[in-house]
Every structure is written in C-alpha cells, then in structure tokens.
Amino acid sequence: MRLRLALIVVCLLLTGCSGGAVVFAPTPPPPDLSPLRYEHPGDTFSVMLPRHWSVSAQNTTALAAAAFAPPNSDEPALRFAVINLGEPVTSAALGEFINEYKAKVLTGNTVEVSRQAMGDGSWRLSGLRRGAGGVAQPVNTFIEAAGTLVGVTEVLIPADPAQLQERQRIINTFEINPAAALEPSTVSTLAFATGHVLDFVNVSTWTSPTGAFFITGEVANTGGDWLANVPVTAVLRSTDGLPVAEAADVVLGYGIPPGGFAPFSLRFGQGQPALAASFDLALGGKDWQPEAAGTVYGQDVLNWTDESSINSGGQLVITGTVVNNGDQTARNLRAMVTVFDAEQRVIAAGYGDITPQLAAGESTSFQITLPETGGSAANYILTIQALP
Numbered sequence: 001m002r003l004r005l006a007l008i009v010v011c012l013l014l015t016g017c018s019g020g021a022v023v024f025a026p027t028p029p030p031p032d033l034s035p036l037r038y039e040h041p042g043d044t045f046s047v048m049l050p051r052h053w054s055v056s057a058q059n060t061t062a063l064a065a066a067a068f069a070p071p072n073s074d075e076p077a078l079r080f081a082v083i084n085l086g087e088p089v090t091s092a093a094l095g096e097f098i099n100e101y102k103a104k105v106l107t108g109n110t111v112e113v114s115r116q117a118m119g120d121g122s123w124r125l126s127g128l129r130r131g132a133g134g135v136a137q138p139v140n141t142f143i144e145a146a147g148t149l150v151g152v153t154e155v156l157i158p159a160d161p162a163q164l165q166e167r168q169r170i171i172n173t174f175e176i177n178p179a180a181a182l183e184p185s186t187v188s189t190l191a192f193a194t195g196h197v198l199d200f201v202n203v204s205t206w207t208s209p210t211g212a213f214f215i216t217g218e219v220a221n222t223g224g225d226w227l228a229n230v231p232v233t234a235v236l237r238s239t240d241g242l243p244v245a246e247a248a249d250v251v252l253g254y255g256i257p258p259g260g261f262a263p264f265s266l267r268f269g270q271g272q273p274a275l276a277a278s279f280d281l282a283l284g285g286k287d288w289q290p291e292a293a294g295t296v297y298g299q300d301v302l303n304w305t306d307e308s309s310i311n312s313g314g315q316l317v318i319t320g321t322v323v324n325n326g327d328q329t330a331r332n333l334r335a336m337v338t339v340f341d342a343e344q345r346v347i348a349a350g351y352g353d354i355t356p357q358l359a360a361g362e363s364t365s366f367q368i369t370l371p372e373t374g375g376s377a378a379n380y381i382l383t384i385q386a387l388p
Contacts, residue, residue: 035173036241040064041233041282044082044180045151048173050166051241056200057282062185068170070163077167079154082176086184089145091121097150098123098143100187110139121145129156142171147178152190198222198230198283201261204345205279206374213268214374215247215279216346218338221256228255228293231284234266236276244273252336252351254385255293261381263338263349297386301326302333306382316370316377322354322384323363330386331357335368339380347374358386 036051044064056076058065063083067076089097102112106127114126122144128136138157143150153171158164203217215234221227233248251262306320318337324330333355339348352368 038066038068040066040080040082041280042180042182043177044149044182045080045174045176047080047170047175049078049170051278055280057280058198059282059284062183063189064180064182075156077156077158078170080151080174081190082149082151082180082182083185083187083189084148084180084182085150085186086148088148089150094121094123094143094145094150097187098125101143101152101190104188105191106141118142144176146176148184149176149178149180149182151176198227198256200281200283202340202344202346203281204341204347204374206347207272208372208374210372211271212372213270213272214372215266215281216264216349216374217281218261218263218346219251219256219283220261221258224258226255226257226293226296228296230256230262232264232266233282235280235282236268236273237278237280238275239277241278244275245270252349253334253383254387255296257296257298261338263336263346265349295388297326297330297388298383301330302384302386304382304384308377308380311369316348316373316380318368318370318380318382319366320382321363321365322358324358324360324386327360328388329357329359331388333358333364333366333384333386335366336383336385337368337370337380338383339370339373339377341375342378345375347377348372354384 035048037046037048038055039046041057041059042064049068052071054069056067063081065079065081068078069076085093085097102125106112106125110127110129112125112127116124118124122142125141125143127139127141129139140155140157142153151174153174155167155171158167199220199222201218201220203215205213205215207213219230219232230251231248232251233246235243236245238244245268247266247268249264249266251264253262256262301324302322303325304320304322306318309317309319311317316339322333332353334351334353336351337349338346341347348370350368350370352366354366355364358364
C-alpha cells in the first residue's frame with residue numbers, strides 16, 4: 001500500500017555536514033513559532049498563521065484556495081477558498097449562495113447542524129464530518145462576501161481549547177482582496193478546493209552530488225476525471241518568508257488518471273541558496289484552469305514487464321518490454337519512473353520516450369536511466385502512457 005502524506009508544502013530545508021572532526025556548538029534556539037502573513041500566489045487573500053504550519057495552495061483562473069495543517073498532522077485544520085460570482089454579492093445573493101453551497105459542496109461526508117448570521121455580515125455553518133472509522137468531527141464553515149468575491153473558510157474544531165483559540169485567531173486574520181483577478185464562476189468551483197481533487201504526496205528535498213537542489217514528489221488525483229498538464233511551482237523562502245528562488249514545471253506524463261498519481265521533479269541548478277529556510281509548493285498558476293486530458297492509453301491498453309539494475313556509474317537503470325494489447329495503434333509511448341526510499345519519499349523522478357508508435361499486438365523493449373537519486377532506492381513505480 002502506498003503511504004500518502006497530506007499537504008506537504010512548507011518544510012524546513014536541511015543541509016548536511018561531512019568530515020570526521022568533533023564539533024562543539026551552542027544549543028540551538030527554539031524554533032520560531034511567531035505568526036507569518038501568508039499571501040496567496042494569486043494575490044487573492046492573505047492570512048496570518050504560525051510559520052511552522054504546512055500549506056497546500058491551488059491557484060487557477062477561477063479559484064484561489066489554500067489548506068493549512070499544523071506540524072505532524074496528516075489532515076488540514078483550515079481551508080480557505082475564494083471565487084468570483086461576477087456581480088456584487090448582496091445579502092440575498094449570499095443567502096442563495098449558501099443554500100447552493102450546502103447542496104453542491106457540503107455533500108457526502110459532511111452534515112450541516114446549524115446556521116448563524118454573524119455580526120460582520122458573514123455566516124457560520126456548523127456541521128459534522130464523518131472521519132476515519134466513522135467518527136464525527138465538528139467543523140465550522142464561514143462564508144463572506146467582498147464585492148463580487150465570496151470567501152469560504154473551513155475550520156476543523158479540535159477538542160483542545162488552546163488549539164481552538166489558535167485557530168480562531170488565525171481565521172480572524174483572513175482578508176480577501178476585492179480587486180483580485182478571478183474569472184467569474186459558480187459555487188460548483190469550490191468543490192475543486194473542498195473535494196481535494198489534487199494533493200501533494202510523498203514530497204522530499206535533496207541535493208545531488210553535482211550540487212543541484214531538488215524537490216520531488218507526486219501529485220494525487222482524487223477526482224473522477226483524467227487531468228493533464230498540471231503545473232507545479234516551488235518557491236524557496238528565507239526565514240522572513242521572502243522569496244529567494246523559484247522553479248516551475250508540470251507533472252510527468254500525459255495525464256493523471258482518476259485515483260492515480262503522477263511524479264514531479266523541480267530542480268534548482270545552482271543549489272540551495274544560503275538564505276533558503278523553507279519552501280512553498282503550489283498547484284496551478286494565474287493562467288491555469290484544470291484541463292481534462294483527452295484519450296490516454298495506460299494499463300487498460302498497454303502491458304509491460306520491467307526490472308532494475310545499477311550501472312557502473314551508480315545510476316538506476318530500468319529495462320523492460322511493453323506490449324500494445326489494444327486494437328489501435330498507440331503513439332508516442334512514454335515511460336515515467338518514480339523512485340522511493342524506505343520511508344516512501346520520492347527521491348527521484350524521470351521519464352523517457354520509448355517509440356513513436358506501436359501497432360496493435362506489437363511489442364518493443366525499452367531502457368530508462370535515472371541520472372541522480374536523493375538517497376537509497378527501496379522501490380520504484382514504472383508507468384507507461386501513450387496517445388491514440
């Protein structure tokens with residue numbers, strides 16, 4: 001079973017030491033837990049929260065969203081999302097929006113218990129969410145308007161009073177930018193944020209022998225459709241939260257199938273900057289909309305065998321044979337390799353093009369070499385895709 005790590009984004013970047021000498025150093029100061037202002041990549045909203053919390057952001061032309069989790073948590077405690085309804089939101093329109101939100105987004109494992117108008121014009125929906133083992137988790141949802149924008153804040157209610165106060169302080173700092181550039185959309189867009197259609201999993205950071213710094217991992221698609229060309233951006237930040245370097249790419253392969261995964265590999269060729277202390281990972285971009293993939297051939301059409309070895313240069317080599325079991329020619333066959341260490345962190349990801357076309361019933365051999373890995377490989381996953 002694949003281990004999933006939820007919402008890994010703001011992580012400390014660690015540097016290693018070498019040498020045989022014993023070094024005496026003063027006791028390091030405690031970690032800085034002071035609040036840090038988080039600015040959404042689309043400049044749509046901001047919020048103050050402890051700087052050691054992790055964040056997963058979504059940024060499309062129609063949706064600005066982010067989910068936050070405290071340390072050592074596998075579930076986000078707070079979610080914020082903003083959409084543009086295209087016209088000023090009156091009190092009556094906000095009430096209609098809430099009813100539609102309940103019908104189209106708060107479905108399945110969340111049940112509304114009560115609804116209350118707040119003094120600032122927003123609304124609070126109190127509910128119960130079915131969690132692991134059927135245990136009900138209290139959750140509050142706050143819905144507010146700012147011009148043509150509507151913001152939704154979702155808070156999991158903890159049993160610990162101190163944690164509850166901390167989360168109340170955080171949500172009170174949530175600010176929407178009414179001038180944010182979001183394309184008009186409908187309440188259904190929020191299902192993309194709340195439904196957790198895309199997630200980061202198994203993320204790791206490492207430095208190659210040549211000094212290049214890597215952030216590698218997978219993007220999980222928990223939705224019901226294939227998604228193509230999903231952008232991933234990493235921003236390295238200083239201890240003050242200022243950006244010091246950025247890398248961007250798309251996930252490997254022609255698309256991510258429903259319930260499937262696709263690897264990504266972001267490379268900083270100049271290495272980890274000295275000022276870098278943390279990083280953000282974000283899905284999407286200002287000009288990106290979730291893009292449904294066309295027809296992609298995968299395991300339903302292609303069948304393959306593979307094996308691994310280490311060459312004389314210490315590189316991981318994957319060889320095998322792929323067969324087209326379909327009744328149509330498969331074109332532009334591409335193989336993606338995701339390498340994991342013993343803790344299921346992705347320590348390398350790469351791809352190779354196999355052949356321009358493979359007729360029905362035909363087979364061909366392939367070989368893929370991973371130039372660099374960020375540790376000792378414990379296992380790998382090979383995925384082959386093709387286009388009609």
